[in-house]
Amino acid sequence: MAKVLVYLEAKGDELKKISREMMTVARMLGDSVSGVISTASDVALSSAGKLGLEKLTNLAPEEGKFYASEAFAAELAKLVEAEAPAYVIFGQTNLGRDLAARLAATTGVGYISDVTATEEGETPTFVKPLYAGKIIGKFRFKAGPPHILTIRPNIFSPAEAEGAEVSAEIVQPDYSSARAVLTSIAEKAAGTIDLREATIVISGGRGLGEAANFQMLFDFAEKTGAAVGASRAVVDEGWIEHAHQVGQTGKTVNPTLYIACGISGAIQHLAGMQTSKCIVAINTNESAPIFKVADYGIVGDCKEVVPLLLEEILKSRG
């Protein structure tokens, strides 16, 4: 078995769920896992240290400076050189994919992005949806190691902490070499659940009728712990921000439960949600294409159904 390097991510004091998911993949591919993180939080650092790592490196941010692809890729390239891992694993998150790509470009090694499954064998194969999920591609590394992967969030089960806590080695990234630097983070309000990590997603489309009716979905989300998604049609109408768009030119989500309210089910929308475990569609038109992918459907007005559904779910939870 082999060495694996994972690029962990934290959000404030919390280790992101994707970090534990990366650990699961890392343990499938190797027996010695080292971690790299960049955080100013001792709490996050300590959680990372408890994941069962051989070694943990913190690319310590400077005052007012956070991520910088050039500087971070240079540090990772040094680590890769020194430790010769078989795999370097990132999350398919905005910064994870960015750093993975810059590292792949810097080192010229093989890179497979957005992996959703691994198949073991003499040379492992990696599964990745192509063409917005219309095709499932299987890939193999032809050269290397090292091999670079990003994994899609919410697919692999998160690993539990194990082993003794390791303390982090501090590395000061060379920010002076970076000509593009993340200088401020406008943190989201506490309690907002990331679409890509949510267990329940409730999405609205043009069938909601008007922008104000999105409030119904936000209410639902707040009370059930869901995240709110949207079709492109309503994003383009300006009813809701692009950050909520699900689909080929929006986000890909894999919740346990996806509830599509007043969404027709265009192929580009399906691209972003068809791997959800259970899909519920609420639509007035019984021949809407969304019903073809839905596990359960209600033919009816979503403005009427959503409040009832919320009430019923809360009742059932007691």
Added chain:
Amino acid sequence: MNLAVITKLVPDTEARLSLAGDKVDLSDVEMVINPFDEYGLEEALKIKDADESVKVYALMVGPESARKQVVNCLALGADEAIVVDDEAIDGANPLAVAEVLAAELKKLDPVLVFAGKQGVDYDWGLTAVAVAQKLNWPHVGVVKQFTPDFAAKTFTAVTESDEGDLAFSGSLPAVITAEKGLNTPRYASLKGIMKAKKKPFAVHKLADAGVGAAAVGADRAKVEEVQATHPPAREPGRIIQGEEIADRVCELVRVLREEAKVL
């Protein structure tokens, strides 16, 4: 001042894709400019709107048959188009494509290169970043707000993440990859379409780009595609019946709890 937009040809997002053996068969599929690249082009055109002396190049590694789609970039307002079509290029390898693009870009000497955040075909998200690396430039990816300051040779860029909005500061030249929402792409005007026919359109071979075939051949690929399949179809679902809406909702919650076990 020159700007460049790198684009890629991808299947129309509406297209149904069929397989020929282990591979996707694109022979009968309508191809379009990668949707994310359109936001990159629009960003360059906005800069040109404010300063007519700006020259915008549309650059693609792809088949000569992409002329139809690339001419549309000219109709929208780009000044010149270059398509590098050479069968020696392993078009499936983002690092090989980036090698060719970087060589062409060095000759165009742009202060900014725009691209889409990823191709909607393989979603590698690697080509534009590798172009930045090969040019020894910085890049910011998945940008939804961009403000250059050409006099100061700096820029700010905002990307969205699960943590919240991330604000980057950087120096020019740079590569910027576009997220949907960066802008609203324009449509081609009739005048634009007429003008496009007279704008320079070059089809290059590797030699024109100044790249040796050995650097971009299929044997350089570090990753191979073993197999393409269709995803398993979802089991047909069912429409929940019931006299009143409230009855249906009640039944839905019951099946979600008891059958699907997702609540």
